[in-house]
Amino acid sequence: MRHEVRLRVGPVTFRVGSAWRGPVRALRRLYEGYPEAGDVADYTVRLEPAKPWRRWLRPSVRIEGDYVLPDAAPLPLAHGLVAAEMAMNLQMALGERRFLLLHAASVEKDGRALIITGESGAGKSTLSAMLGERGWRFMGDEFALLDPDSGMLHPFPRPISLKNEAIAAMEAEVAPERFGPVMENTPKGRIRHMRPRAEALARMSEQARPAMVLFPRFGFAREVRPVGPAEAFMRLTQASTNYVAMAARGFDALTGLVQTCPGVAIDYPDAATAFELIETLWAEAGR
Amino acid sequence: MGQAMTGPLYIADTADARSLMLEGLTLLFHPASGMTHILAPPSPEILAALAEPGNAEAVLARLSTQFDFAPGEGAEALEARLAELESSGLVRRA
Amino acid sequence: MSAALLVRALRDPESLPLDCDWTSLISAARAEALIGTLAHRLQDLPLPERVAGLFAMHRADAERTRVQALWDAEMARRALAPLGVPVVLLKGTAFLAAGLEAGQGRSIGDLDILVPKDALTEVEQALIGAGWERLKPADGYDDFYYREWMHELPPLIHRERDRMIDVHHTILPPTARPKPDAAALLADSLVLPNGLRMLSPEDVIVHAAAHLIADGDMAGGLRNLWDIDRLLREFAQAEGLWGRLAERAVHHGLDKAVRRSVRLAHRLYGTPVPKDWRGTGDGLFVRRLLSRDGWGRRTRKATGFGFYVRGHLMRMPPLMLARHLLKKARA
Numbered sequence: 247m248r249h250e251v252r253l254r255v256g257p258v259t260f261r262v263g264s265a266w267r268g269p270v271r272a273l274r275r276l277y278e279g280y281p282e283a284g285d286v287a288d289y290t291v292r293l294e295p296a297k298p299w300r301r302w303l304r305p306s307v308r309i310e311g312d313y314v315l316p317d318a319a320p321l322p323l324a325h326g327l328v329a330a331e332m333a334m335n336l337q338m339a340l341g342e343r344r345f346l347l348l349h350a351a352s353v354e355k356d357g358r359a360l361i362i363t364g365e366s367g368a369g370k371s372t373l374s375a376m377l378g379e380r381g382w383r384f385m386g387d388e389f390a391l392l393d394p395d396s397g398m399l400h401p402f403p404r405p406i407s408l409k410n411e412a413i414a415a416m417e418a419e420v421a422p423e424r425f426g427p428v429m430e431n432t433p434k435g436r437i438r439h440m441r442p443r444a445e446a447l448a449r450m451s452e453q454a455r456p457a458m459v460l461f462p463r464f465g466f467a468r469e470v471r472p473v474g475p476a477e478a479f480m481r482l483t484q485a486s487t488n489y490v491a492m493a494a495r496g497f498d499a500l501t502g503l504v505q506t507c508p509g510v511a512i513d514y515p516d517a518a519t520a521f522e523l524i525e526t527l528w529a530e531a532g533r
Numbered sequence: 534m535g536q537a538m539t540g541p542l543y544i545a546d547t548a549d550a551r552s553l554m555l556e557g558l559t560l561l562f563h564p565a566s567g568m569t570h571i572l573a574p575p576s577p578e579i580l581a582a583l584a585e586p587g588n589a590e591a592v593l594a595r596l597s598t599q600f601d602f603a604p605g606e607g608a609e610a611l612e613a614r615l616a617e618l619e620s621s622g623l624v625r626r627a
Numbered sequence: 628m629s630a631a632l633l634v635r636a637l638r639d640p641e642s643l644p645l646d647c648d649w650t651s652l653i654s655a656a657r658a659e660a661l662i663g664t665l666a667h668r669l670q671d672l673p674l675p676e677r678v679a680g681l682f683a684m685h686r687a688d689a690e691r692t693r694v695q696a697l698w699d700a701e702m703a704r705r706a707l708a709p710l711g712v713p714v715v716l717l718k719g720t721a722f723l724a725a726g727l728e729a730g731q732g733r734s735i736g737d738l739d740i741l742v743p744k745d746a747l748t749e750v751e752q753a754l755i756g757a758g759w760e761r762l763k764p765a766d767g768y769d770d771f772y773y774r775e776w777m778h779e780l781p782p783l784i785h786r787e788r789d790r791m792i793d794v795h796h797t798i799l800p801p802t803a804r805p806k807p808d809a810a811a812l813l814a815d816s817l818v819l820p821n822g823l824r825m826l827s828p829e830d831v832i833v834h835a836a837a838h839l840i841a842d843g844d845m846a847g848g849l850r851n852l853w854d855i856d857r858l859l860r861e862f863a864q865a866e867g868l869w870g871r872l873a874e875r876a877v878h879h880g881l882d883k884a885v886r887r888s889v890r891l892a893h894r895l896y897g898t899p900v901p902k903d904w905r906g907t908g909d910g911l912f913v914r915r916l917l918s919r920d921g922w923g924r925r926t927r928k929a930t931g932f933g934f935y936v937r938g939h940l941m942r943m944p945p946l947m948l949a950r951h952l953l954k955k956a957r958a
Contacts, residue, residue, distance in 0.1 A: 261654075263922055284677065285650075286681075287653075288677070290650065290922060292922055292923075310924075311923070312654055312657040312658070313657070341657075343684045343688050344680065344684050475556065476557075476558045476560070476571075477556075479555065479560060480571065489569075490568075490569075491691060493562075493564075493567045493694070494551065494562055494564060497551060497560075501555075504555070505555075565694070565698055565701070566694075566698040566788075567691060567694050620757070621787070622698070622701075622702055625705060626708075
């Protein structure tokens with residue numbers, strides 16, 4: 247393809263090809279400070295014109311790659327970064343079998359990892375971005391990669407995809423050079439990417455043992471409820487994109503996780519409450 | 534009741550299954566299908582009772598050592614559980 | 628051109644340099660649904676660490692695919708056993724059930740079975756009774772189209788396992804010019820250890836060839852051709868395969884397709900083939916089969932379109948095609 251960039255996020259490497267220079271240039275800028283990707287890419291992603299003439303005329307980007315969904319809608323070229331991110335997510339969700347993939351954010355402190363899982367809107371990105379600036383190591387905002395052999399969690403610290411109100415909140419405490427461009431009216435609303443702290447990138451090969459699984463719900467009054475292992479198991483199979491494909495290894499990894507990690511559901515009305523709740527729960531669990 | 538006497542013979546098809554009891558539920562990984570099942574009582578007990586082939590009546594007799602059935606009770610519920618287990622492939626016709 | 632690299636890797640794994648363009652090879656293999664096969668072929672060679680890890684992942688995935696395909700077949704067997712009709716596994720699932728080399732690492736889509744035409748209705752009913760359901764409402768036009776002009780029932784999907792089954796009564800649509808002898812396919816099928824059946828070795832090859840050549844745009848052609856290569860190598864160990872294959876191909880009206888497939892397998896994968904099965908004149912097919920670049924993209928779109936039209940016409944006489952398109956437009 248005309249333009250190409252290789253990226254490494256945690257243990258995974260990508261090759262991104264693009265018919266346009268713009269998305270590749272934007273990716274290079276956003277992934278500044280990420281380690282070299284090496285020679286072999288695990289997954290190939292292609293950003294192609296939806297129709298040949300769409301390279302110039304109202305350019306729209308079709309998401310293609312090793313693994314694709316037949317009905318993925320094209321995006322305007324101005325949202326090329328979103329298209330690249332969606333395409334990389336798709337490779338992971340449909341292709342990855344080395345790790346059990348949980349649709350979850352994760353952060354680490356003292357060598358132990360907190361897994362934050364939930365539907366879109368639960369606050370995975372917001373909470374992990376915030377914690378990553380306040381004494382925790384950011385490990386990922388989209389996928390938590392559980393190693394089925396060791397039970398360890400691998401970081402997958404791609405740039406955080408901040409949405410809507412979360413953007414201003416992070417802009418208030420993070421240096422401007424760590425942000426990508428603001429993209430309005432994407433399928434997920436307004437999006438702005440934020441590069442994790444340099445320390446999170448430097449330590450992206452460092453795994454952590456999971457210590458707690460959090461099931462947050464945003465927009466409700468403060469509430470804490472323990473989640474038993476059977477319920478945690480059921481909810482995590484729903485939150486995994488490859489649980490079934492991992493077969494027995496997935497079963498062993500997930501039953502191992504829920505038996506060793508307490509699960510906690512929290513409801514929170516705002517980020518400050520969530521932060522206070524998480525710090526308290528974490529301190530209690532560490533005792 | 535007479536039907537159960539002559540009803541089909543079933544057997545559990547759970548060779549090499551991995552199972553784990555959590556909070557009263559049995560999580561069972563079934564290697565032949567690659568599927569995970571979450572079973573509530575008495576389904577795990579039915580599977581255990583069908584380690585040897587048996588018809589519904591035989592299963593009921595084997596279960597009566599663990600569950601307290603009033604006479605004539607249980608047969609209908611058992612048929613329903615057996616049908617579920619057969620459709621999931623955990624139980625097949627012997 | 629990475630399809631050529633893929634063909635070389637499959638045909639002669641040892642010839643692959645350690646510093647070859649692995650990323651392109653892997654993309655092309657994924658696009659051609661040959662990644663599991665490739666992972667098996669290169670298993671014992673020294674590989675870059677990341678490549679070895681990816682191939683191990685794909686072998687594990689192929690094993691999971693195998694288990695799932697055989698389970699699908701077993702559940703269909705259980706559902707259909709009371710009918711007492713012969714149920715013949717087709718394509719990949721048959722290779723797996725028979726333990727053929729063609730099944731190693733193979734990707735599997737739907738479960739394809741062949742049953743006697745006069746048993747179609749009871750087969751469909753039995754499957755529906757065992758948890759399969761129609762993808763679309765039974766009275767839709769597509770449904771009618773399938774029943775009228777196709778060689779299979781409208782696909783059924785299992786409501787819990789989310790897996791599709793295609794029930795065929797022959798191996799080509801009735802509208803296609805070649806008319807395979809469906810009764811002979813059934814009559815000469817072999818019983819597998821699990822009680823299901825598979826086609827005779829010659830018919831397996833005839834079917835694979837019909838797929839490769841008559842099925843239209845040759846998408847996935849390298850995989851289908853790999854099947855043919857492995858099947859020929861394995862079946863040719865029995866005395867007299869080539870003569871029986873020649874006869875059978877003529878009997879089913881698929882002589883040209885079979886001969887072309889054998890020539891293509893010989894040319895691309897080096898399949899050992901008797902002299903009188905070799906020949907030339909397949910340039911267009913070879914170019915089409917190799918039209919995959921290092922990004923996993925299909926190249927030569929124009930050729931592709933020609934093949935698509937050709938494939939469609941071969942299966943549907945022009946008048947029917949017009950009627951079909953018209954009804955589609957109205958729907």
